[in-house]
Amino acid sequence: ATSIVWLRRDLRLADNPALEFAASHADTVIPLFIWDLDEEGGWSPGEASRWWLHHSLTALDDSLAERGSKLVIRSGNPHEIIADLVDSTGAALVTWNRRYEPAAIEQDRRIKEALKSAGCEVRSFNGSLLREPWEIETGQGEPYKVFTPFWKSLRANLGDVEPYAAPDTVPAPESWPDSMQVDDLNLLPAINWDADFHDAWTPGEAGAQQRLDEFLASRMANYDEMRDRPDRAGTSELSAHLHFGEITPRQIYAEVNHSNLNGRTRKSADVFLSEVGWREFAHHLLYHFPETTDQPLREQFERFPWGNSESALQAWQKGQTGYPIVDAGMRQLWAIGWMHNRVRMIVGSFLTKDLLQPWQQGSKWFWDTLVDADLANNTLGWQWVAGCGADASPFFRVFNPVLQGEKFDPDGEYVRRWVPELADLPNKWIHKPWAASDQVLADAGVTLGETYPEPIVDHSEARKAALAAYNEFKGG
Ligand code: FAD
Numbered sequence: 001a002t003s004i005v006w007l008r009r010d011l012r013l014a015d016n017p018a019l020e021f022a023a024s025h026a027d028t029v030i031p032l033f034i035w036d037l038d039e040e041g042g043w044s045p046g047e048a049s050r051w052w053l054h055h056s057l058t059a060l061d062d063s064l065a066e067r068g069s070k071l072v073i074r075s076g077n078p079h080e081i082i083a084d085l086v087d088s089t090g091a092a093l094v095t096w097n098r099r100y101e102p103a104a105i106e107q108d109r110r111i112k113e114a115l116k117s118a119g120c121e122v123r124s125f126n127g128s129l130l131r132e133p134w135e136i137e138t139g140q141g142e143p144y145k146v147f148t149p150f151w152k153s154l155r156a157n158l159g160d161v162e163p164y165a166a167p168d169t170v171p172a173p174e175s176w177p178d179s180m181q182v183d184d185l186n187l188l189p190a191i192n193w194d195a196d197f198h199d200a201w202t203p204g205e206a207g208a209q210q211r212l213d214e215f216l217a218s219r220m221a222n223y224d225e226m227r228d229r230p231d232r233a234g235t236s237e238l239s240a241h242l243h244f245g246e247i248t249p250r251q252i253y254a255e256v257n258h259s260n261l262n263g264r265t266r267k268s269a270d271v272f273l274s275e276v277g278w279r280e281f282a283h284h285l286l287y288h289f290p291e292t293t294d295q296p297l298r299e300q301f302e303r304f305p306w307g308n309s310e311s312a313l314q315a316w317q318k319g320q321t322g323y324p325i326v327d328a329g330m331r332q333l334w335a336i337g338w339m340h341n342r343v344r345m346i347v348g349s350f351l352t353k354d355l356l357q358p359w360q361q362g363s364k365w366f367w368d369t370l371v372d373a374d375l376a377n378n379t380l381g382w383q384w385v386a387g388c389g390a391d392a393s394p395f396f397r398v399f400n401p402v403l404q405g406e407k408f409d410p411d412g413e414y415v416r417r418w419v420p421e422l423a424d425l426p427n428k429w430i431h432k433p434w435a436a437s438d439q440v441l442a443d444a445g446v447t448l449g450e451t452y453p454e455p456i457v458d459h460s461e462a463r464k465a466a467l468a469a470y471n472e473f474k475g476g
Pocket of ligand 1: 227235236237238239240242243275276277278279280282339340341342344345348366370372373374375377378379380381382385
């Protein structure tokens with residue numbers, strides 16, 4: 001019999017339960033990818049994600065070719081395309097790994113129903129989480145809203161994790177159905193803004209595995225101390241690989257635990273695994289509270305008096321706020337489609353508190369510019385920053401961009417890299433150029449308001465205004 005494996009956010013061959021099942025239950029396997037913009041519930045992939053997807057699909061097609069197979073690529077409505085393909089190939093089995101975005105859940109349900117009533121066997125699997133979002137619940141049978149007990153419960157129930165190896169061959173059909181080429185999907189940008197992406201990333205399963213190997217060999221031992229330092233390459237940089245399913249949390253979990261861990265590295269490894277746990281938590285929340293992609297989880301925040309300033313939003317987006325750590329982060333994001341987590345928190349706090357702009361504006365900008373844009377993680381991140389989510393930082397905790405910069409980028413290396421017009425400022429002033437004397441600025445070739453902006457708001461004034469808005473909203 002023929003089977004179809006519908007690949008989505010699982011662009012890999014190893015540890016792929018849908019592929020594993022199809023290959024072991026059917027004589028031939030047709031790997032299928034469908035590009036479809038209409039069915040993402042308003043969250044179709046942004047520009048940076050499309051860049052990644054293009055290269056990831058190319059890599060997947062290449063590794064399928066090495067196994068005597070190929071990727072069949074179509075564009076359009078998945079419902080119709082799958083039904084059509086089942087008809088034309090006589091496939092008796094369709095498999096996929098589950099997605100957790102609200103629109104995808106609804107679509108999968110409809111497709112499954114239709115295929116089953118047409119007599120086709122359909123199997124879906126957990127291919128991207130350690131545990132399904134509905135498997136973890138509180139003693140009262142409720143979803144968790146606090147991370148620590150969630151993660152404790154998940155780990156306690158995890159058992160042995162043994163990922164599948166990649167199949168040696170993927171049995172091909174005698175004749176292949178029609179397919180587009182990856183290029184036909186037009187995923188690459190029309191104007192050339194992606195130059196730096198190529199140096200920063202290697203999309204695809206092999207690139208993901210290489211990142212993990214490097215991380216385990218050199219970064220993991222100090223992860224707990226280095227993970228907050230944007231000036232050091234201290235984190236795994238696996239987020240986009242995880243989003244596109246080029247590697248799984250099961251593979252990460254197993255490889256971390258198989259690596260040589262002594263007391264010190266065990267502790268650091270646990271901190272790293274708990275970050276992977278935040279990804280699980282984000283999916284748990286998105287599954288149980290699907291409306292939170294646009295609405296605050298804590299409903300009272302719907303009444304929060306957010307501002308509406310196009311110029312403030314643009315200054316933030318372009319990295320022209322006059323706060324070096326904020327601008328460095330926003331420019332890193334634009335240049336390579338990724339920003340360090342500590343800096344995501346700083347720029348998020350700045351947008352929602354110093355500038356009082358709605359967090360949804362931030363999440364939309366990130367959606368378009370991040371290579372790792374992920375509906376679950378991005379929603380959790382922004383609700384956390386704005387103080388309206390589960391287990392969030394309270395609204396009244398306003399990050400001070402100068403102190404954050406001095407603490408986490410102590411030598412200003414991160415700022416110098418991404419805001420080169422400040423590169424010659426001494427460390428003492430690198431996070432607060434407006435406080436330097438005219439002489440210091442002149443020596444560094446900086447003219448505020450010309451070569452680099454004056455701060456668009458005064459942080460201590462902005463903080464007071466944010467707290468006043470919060471108190472009024474709380475009382476009202
Ligand atoms: P590591 O520190 O090496 O962590 C390993 C993995 O754990 C990551 O790859 C990621 O999959 C997961 N992870 C780590 N931190 C978090 C977290 N706080 N929440 C959820 N998962 C986490 N992450 C995304 O993948 N996509 C997003 O769209 C996204 N948007 C964010 C928006 C805001 C405002 C904030 C504050 C955070 C956001 N994050 C997002 C979470 C986090 O910043 C990134 O996952 C992390 O910076 C990726 O770098 P890394 O792979 O080196 O992380």
